Amino acid sequence: MGARLFGTDGVRGLANVDLTPDLAIDLARAAGDGRRGTVVVGRDTRRSGQMLIDAVSVGFNAAGFDVIDLGIIPVGAVSHLTRDLGASYGVMVSASHNPAPDNGIKFFGPDGRKLDDEREDAIAARYAHGAPWQEVSGADLGIRSGVPDAMDRYLDHVASRAKYSFSGLSVVLDCANGAAFKSAPALFERLGATVDTMFTEPSGMNINDGCGAVHPGALAAAVDGRVGLAFDGDADRLTAVDEDGVVCNGDVIMAILARHMHNNDTLPDSRVIATVMSNLGFLRAMRSMGITVDLTPVGDRYVLEEMRRSGAGLGGEQSGHVIFHKEPTGDGLLTGVRLLEVMAATGAPLRELRRVMTEFPQVLRNVTVRVKERLPDAAALWAAVEMMEKRLGDDGRVLVRASGTEQLVRVMVEASTSAEAAAVADELVMVTRRELGGEPGESG
Numbered sequence: 001m002g003a004r005l006f007g008t009d010g011v012r013g014l015a016n017v018d019l020t021p022d023l024a025i026d027l028a029r030a031a032g033d034g035r036r037g038t039v040v041v042g043r044d045t046r047r048s049g050q051m052l053i054d055a056v057s058v059g060f061n062a063a064g065f066d067v068i069d070l071g072i073i074p075v076g077a078v079s080h081l082t083r084d085l086g087a088s089y090g091v092m093v094s095a096s097h098n099p100a101p102d103n104g105i106k107f108f109g110p111d112g113r114k115l116d117d118e119r120e121d122a123i124a125a126r127y128a129h130g131a132p133w134q135e136v137s138g139a140d141l142g143i144r145s146g147v148p149d150a151m152d153r154y155l156d157h158v159a160s161r162a163k164y165s166f167s168g169l170s171v172v173l174d175c176a177n178g179a180a181f182k183s184a185p186a187l188f189e190r191l192g193a194t195v196d197t198m199f200t201e202p203s204g205m206n207i208n209d210g211c212g213a214v215h216p217g218a219l220a221a222a223v224d225g226r227v228g229l230a231f232d233g234d235a236d237r238l239t240a241v242d243e244d245g246v247v248c249n250g251d252v253i254m255a256i257l258a259r260h261m262h263n264n265d266t267l268p269d270s271r272v273i274a275t276v277m278s279n280l281g282f283l284r285a286m287r288s289m290g291i292t293v294d295l296t297p298v299g300d301r302y303v304l305e306e307m308r309r310s311g312a313g314l315g316g317e318q319s320g321h322v323i324f325h326k327e328p329t330g331d332g333l334l335t336g337v338r339l340l341e342v343m344a345a346t347g348a349p350l351r352e353l354r355r356v357m358t359e360f361p362q363v364l365r366n367v368t369v370r371v372k373e374r375l376p377d378a379a380a381l382w383a384a385v386e387m388m389e390k391r392l393g394d395d396g397r398v399l400v401r402a403s404g405t406e407q408l409v410r411v412m413v414e415a416s417t418s419a420e421a422a423a424v425a426d427e428l429v430m431v432t433r434r435e436l437g438g439e440p441g442e443s444g
Contacts, residue, residue, distance in 0.1 A: 004121075004124070005120075005124040005127065005128075006117075006120040006121070006123075006124060007403075007404040008298060008299040008301075008404030009096060009104070009106055009114075009299065009300075009301075009404070010092075010104045010105050010106030010107065010114075011023075011027065011104060011105045011106075012095050012098070012102060012103070012104035012105075013102065013103075013104075014101055014102055015046070015048030015051070015052065015101060015102060015103040016048060016051070019048075019052065019102075019103050019104065019105070021051060021052065021054075021055035022055075024052050024055035024056050024059065024105060025055045025056070025058050025059040025062075026059065026127055026130065027056075027059065027105060027123070027127055028055070028056045028057075028058070028059025028060045028063065028091075029059045029060075029062060029063050029127075029133050030123050030124075030126035030127035031059075031060070031063075031089060031107065031123045031126075032059070032060050032063030032064065032065045032089075033063055033126055033133050033134055034134050035063070035064075035065075035088065036064050036065065036140075037065055037066075037087065037088030037089070038065060038066045038067075038068060038085065038086070038087045038088055039056075039060045039065050039066070039067050039068070039087055039088060039089045039090070039091060040067075040068045040070060040078060040081050040082045040085055040087045040089070040090045040091070041053055041056060041057060041067055041068070041069050041070065041078070041090075041091045041092075041093070042069075042070040042071065042072070042073040042074075042075070042077060042078040042090075042091075042092050042093070042179075043071070043072055043073075043092070043093040043094060043179075044072065044092075044093070044094040044178050044179040044207060044233045044234050045072055045177060045178055045179065045181065045202035045204060045207050045233075046094070046095070046100050046102075046103055046204060046205075046207055046233075047100065047204030047205055048101075048103045049072075049093050049094070049103065052093045052103055052105065053069065053093050056091055056093065056105065057069065057144050060089075060142055061141060061142035061143065061144060062133070062136060062141070062142075063133065063134070063136060063142070064136040064140050064141065064142055065088070065089075065142045066142045066143055066144070066145070067142060067143070067144040067145070068081075068085060068087065068144075068145055068146065068147055069144055069145070069146050070146070070147060070150040071146070071150070072179055072181075072182075073150060073151060073154065073179060073183065074154070074179045074180050074183055074184075074231075074234060074235035074236070074331070074332070074333060075092045075094065075106075075179065075234040075235060075236045075329070075331070076154070076158070076235065076236065076329065076330075076331030076332070076333060076334065077150065077151070077154035077183070078090045078091070078092045078108060079108055079112040079113070079328050079329045079331070080112060080153075080154055080157050080328075081147070081150060081153065081154065082108050082109075082110065082112050083110065083111060083112040083328070084153065084157075085147070086110070087110060088110055089107055089108065089109070089110070090107070090108030090109075090112065091105060091106070091107055091108070092105075092106050092108070092234060093105055094106070094179065094233055094234035095233065096232055096233050096234050096236065096237070097208055097212065097213060097214045097232040097233055097237065097319075098208065098233070099207075099208060099209070100204070100205045100206065100207050100208070100209065101205075107119075107120070107123070108328075108329070111328055112328035112329060113301070113304060113328045113329060114300075114301040114304070114329060116301070116305065151182065151183055151186075154183065155183060155186055155187050155190065158187055158331070158333055158334050158337060159187060159190055159191060159337075161334060161337060162191050162337050162341065163341060163345075164340075164341050164344035164345060165191065165192040165344070166188065166191045166192045166193035166340050166344060167192035167193075168192075169192075169193045169194070169227065169340055169343060169344065170193065170194040170196075170225075170226040170227070171188055171193050171194070171195055171196075171226060171227050171228070171229055171340070172195075172196045172197070172198060172219060172222055172223050172226050172227070172228045172229070172241075173185055173188065173195060173196070173197045173198065173200075173228075173229050173230075173231075174197075174198045174199050174211055174212060174213075174216065174218065174219040174228065174229070174230035174231065175197060175198070175199050175200045175212075175231055175235075176199055176207060176208050176211050176212025176213065176230065176231055176232055176233055176235075177199045177200070177201060177202040177203070177206045177207045177208070177209065177211060177212075178202065178207045178208065178212065178231065178232065178233035178234065178235060179231075179233060179234050179235045180231045180235035180332070180333065181199075181200040181201075181202055182200075183235070183333065184197075184229075184231060184235070184333055184336075185197050185200065187333055187337070188229075188336070188340075191337070191340075193340070196226070198211065198218065198219060198222060199211040199212065199218075207233045208232065208233050211230070212230055212231060212232050212233065213230045213231055213232040213237040213238060213239040213319075213320050213332070214232060214237075214239070214319075216228070216230045216239045216241055216247050219241050220241045220245040220246070220247055221245065223241050223242075223243060223244075223245055225243050226243060227240065227241070227242065227243060227340070227343070227349075227350050228240060228241030228242075229241075229336045229339075231332045231333070231336075232320070232332070235331070235332045235333060236300070236321060236329065236330045236331060236332055237250070237319055237320035237321055237330070237332050238250070238253065238320045238322065238332040238333075238335040238336055238339075239320050240252070240253055240336075240339060240350065242349070242350040242351040242354055243349055243350060243351050244351050246351070246354065248350065248354050249318055249319070249320065250316050250317050250318045250319055250320040250321065250322060251274075251278055251279045251281070251282040251318045251357070251359070252282075252354050252356070252357060252359070253316075253320070253322060253335065253339055254272065254274065254282065254314065254316045254322060255282055255285050255286070255356045255357045256339065256342055256353045256354065256356055257314060257322070257338055257339065257342065258272050258286060258289075258291055258314055259289060259356050260342045260345070260346070261313060261314060262289060262290075262291055266313065267291070267313050267314060268311050268312060268313040268325065269292070269310070269311060269312065269313075270290055270291050270292060271291070271292045271293075271294065271310060271311075271312040271313070272286060272291055272292070272293050272294075272312060272314050272315060273293075273294050273295075273296060273303050273306045273307050273310065273312045273314070273315030273316075274293050274294075274295055274296075274303070274315065274316065274317070274318075275295060275296050275297065275298045275299070275302070275303060275317050275318070276295050276296070276297065276298065276399055276401070277298055277317065277318045277319075277399065277412060278293070278295070278317075278318050279318060279357075279359050279360055279362055279414065280360045280396070280397055280414050281357045281358045281359045281360045282318075282357055282359075284357075285356055285357035285358075294306060294310060294312070297401075298317065298401065298404070299317075299404065300316070300317055300321035300323060300329070300330045301329075303315040303316060303317065303321070303323055304323050304328075304329065307323060307325070312325075313325035316330065320332065320335075322335040322338075324338065360396070360414040360415065360416070361414065361415060361416070361417060361418040361420075361421045362412065362413070362414045362421065363412070363413050363414075363418070363421040363422050363424075363425040364410060364411070364412045364425075365410070365411040365412075365425050365426075365428075365429045366403070366406075366408045366409075366410055367408060367409045367410075367411060367429050367432045367433060367436075368407060368408055369407065369408065369409050369432065369433070369436035369437050370407075370436065370437030371436055371437050372402040372403070372407055372408065372409055372436065373402075374435075374436055375400070375401075375402050375409060375436060378432075378435040378436060380431060380434075380435055381400065381428070381431050381432055381435045381436075382400075384427070384428055384431045385398050385400055385428065388413070388424045388427070388428060391424070392413075392414075392415055392420075392424065395415065395416040396413065396414045396415035396416065396420070396421065396424075397413075397414050398411075398412070398413050398414075398424065398428070399411075399412040399413075400412075400428065400432070409432050409436060411425055411428045411429055411432060412425075413425040413428070
């Protein structure tokens, strides 16, 4: 599971191999040990989800926590209902955009926000220490129950945020055979859009399989003059597709939203929070409008932390996580609502709105390595990065970072042409393999 139990988005691994029921039980015991309260739990459509939800529930019940099981539901619903029901924790069992054999466990606090590093590390420390746990028995044991109207309560919450009817807008929803397969169509139909759907028949093993926010090709081929919205497995990410089939990632979506908010004086301090992965074209577009961009490490919770610190009204990631002022976490369904609102308010099609920025060609290589923990000390690699940055000058940039969830180093290069970006990336991949123990061919 890596040097740190929690990665950038919870505890993840291959279900029943890395992420076992025993681990899930003990992780829940560690989170609940010595406390009392209620936990809200939800999951996506993975086959392993029911097994891991059962394990998490057992762990919390054994620690004296009652568990409210929401079933298959978007992560935004877990966040909202954690607050709405006054729970001590929210837990989402999902590996987000990862393939079906993977799964994950992510925790939310009573405010509906993901736990910060300090609180995660405290749970990890109790987990590592292990038994003996505080003894709980009799009437102090927790029980498990459900909320029959959980989906409706969540949809009411999101729909109440909409300021416009979507009557006259036609959308195609790619639900990734994931957590949004029922909620997304219900929401956008409720708001008046004409809705067609794709990938709404989860089998337990087809989540994110050639579909969803990270695989929008099928949606792009199907829009046929309509707008496409693609969610990932737990529906916290959104990728859009314009009427011509052009994919609009999180940077483009944020640029559209930031310009609209800025023009309507609803962007506090004219400030947006993004991550180091944001495209250079996004940064230049924001600068040209007089919008300040502050950058954080990759991870939507780091974006949220900086938004809270700075008072920014919009933040997000190129991957499609977008967070709005006073919202506790990213929610792909809410992001879709906000994007369609700009269309409804301006009367402009998405093909026109997306021209707010010009993306620089960007190449991302994922390099499998044996010792990603040695990355900060790989002097030869950092010397190569510095040399490539000088070569690119103001028309490009380089980012090399360790994955927070996998044994990978990610090499990202932007340049004025795709060929130059690829050439620089390939050179850095070779150095990365040499310095950190990667094998030829293990990148993509």
